[in-house]
Amino acid sequence: MADLRAKNGYRQPWGVKYWELDNETYRWFTADEYAKAAVTYARAMKAVDPAIKIGLVTYGRFRPQVAALLDAAGRDIDFLADRTDSEEGLDTILKIMRDYNARNGRRLFYANTEWLPRETVERQRADNAIIGISRAELWDRMSRWRTGLVVLSNMMSWQRRGGDVAWVNFNNLSNTHAQSAIETPKEGAFPTACGVAMATIAGSPAAWPLRIEGYESKVADEFQVQAAWDLARKRLVLYVFNRTATRREAVFDLSELRREFRRETISTTTADGPQARNTLEQPGAVRRQTHPVTSVKVRDEYRAAVNPWSFVEIILE
Numbered sequence: 602m603a604d605l606r607a608k609n610g611y612r613q614p615w616g617v618k619y620w621e622l623d624n625e626t627y628r629w630f631t632a633d634e635y636a637k638a639a640v641t642y643a644r645a646m647k648a649v650d651p652a653i654k655i656g657l658v659t660y661g662r663f664r665p666q667v668a669a670l671l672d673a674a675g676r677d678i679d680f681l682a683d684r685t686d687s688e689e690g691l692d693t694i695l696k697i698m699r700d701y702n703a704r705n706g707r708r709l710f711y712a713n714t715e716w717l718p719r720e721t722v723e724r725q726r727a728d729n730a731i732i733g734i735s736r737a738e739l740w741d742r743m744s745r746w747r748t749g750l751v752v753l754s755n756m757m758s759w760q761r762r763g764g765d766v767a768w769v770n771f772n773n774l775s776n777t778h779a780q781s782a783i784e785t786p787k788e789g790a791f792p793t794a795c796g797v798a799m800a801t802i803a804g805s806p807a808a809w810p811l812r813i814e815g816y817e818s819k820v821a822d823e824f825q826v827q828a829a830w831d832l833a834r835k836r837l838v839l840y841v842f843n844r845t846a847t848r849r850e851a852v853f854d855l856s857e858l859r860r861e862f863r864r865e866t867i868s869t870t871t872a873d874g875p876q877a878r879n880t881l882e883q884p885g886a887v888r889r890q891t892h893p894v895t896s897v898k899v900r901d902e903y904r905a906a907v908n909p910w911s912f913v914e915i916i917l918e
Contacts, residue, residue, distance in 0.1 A: 621682040627662040636673035643677040656682030671701045713769040718751035747875035749794035756802040758820040791884040806831040807838040839915040843907040853903045862899040862917035871911035
């Protein structure tokens with residue numbers, strides 16, 4: 602494969618950092634067999650490049666045996682290559698990982714390597730069990746802003762887990778019947794509703810999520826908020842998520858931060874309703890707009906009014 606890459610004009614390696622040790626390995630390995638193979642391959646790969654990060658498959662039929670997999674292979678891998686599609690499943694596997702790290706002095710992290718919005722997955726499974734679902738129907742569901750909002754609520758959930766969750770890989774990048782970030786028919790290209798949502802989070806400076814005293818949100822909440830510092834802990838990033846048909850207001854008590862903010866930048870990701878979707882003819886039906894920077898004087902309280910079916914990011918500095 603390296604020779605083929607060079608033949609096609611790319612002589613230098615791509616420098617891929619993260620490697621999941623194969624795909625759905627539970628189909629042909631027992632957990633014990635897989636753990637032994639993972640150790641063998643991880644050691645061989647790191648002998649070539651010690652800087653790479655190795656992911657251990659922890660989904661599918663391996664899920665009930667994650668603790669045993671880690672006991673057998675945890676010292677030779679770097680992250681859990683998982684595909685959890687529920688908040689409860691995420692917390693369950695994070696507890697196993699944290700317990701292992703605490704016992705063994707490791708810093709393994711979690712990554713979701715092939716994720717679909719949970720609400721759509723559940724509907725698809727139910728429909729397949731009862732009446733089946735066509736590709737056209739799946740495209741229709743995945744392309745709507747309602748699914749883009751599911752993406753945003755899940756991204757907020759993963760952010761709340763801090764550094765335990767390093768990254769999430771949306772399935773897929775392009776051209777899988779709206780199960781993608783970008784559609785590229787021969788006539789042109791446009792971002793899907795999910796793609797706009799992913800770009801919103803990917804471009805956010807939020808880095809250090811904050812606990813909000815007396816408040817706890819869940820991925821299923823139709824209205825929720827979040828706060829984080831940027832990487833340098835100089836800018837405060839506020840999220841307000843409104844998956845309802847009414848305009849809502851969020852009030853943040855910032856008094857405990859003991860800091861005054863003088864500038865405000867507001868970005869809104871929205872559509873006219875949950876059934877809106879981008880097309881070649883209307884590539885901006887689901888859209889993100891960043892408003893001009895505004896001078897403010899904010900210290901103890903910040904109020905944010907959010908339109909229906911919208912996600913708002915406020916950056917205070």
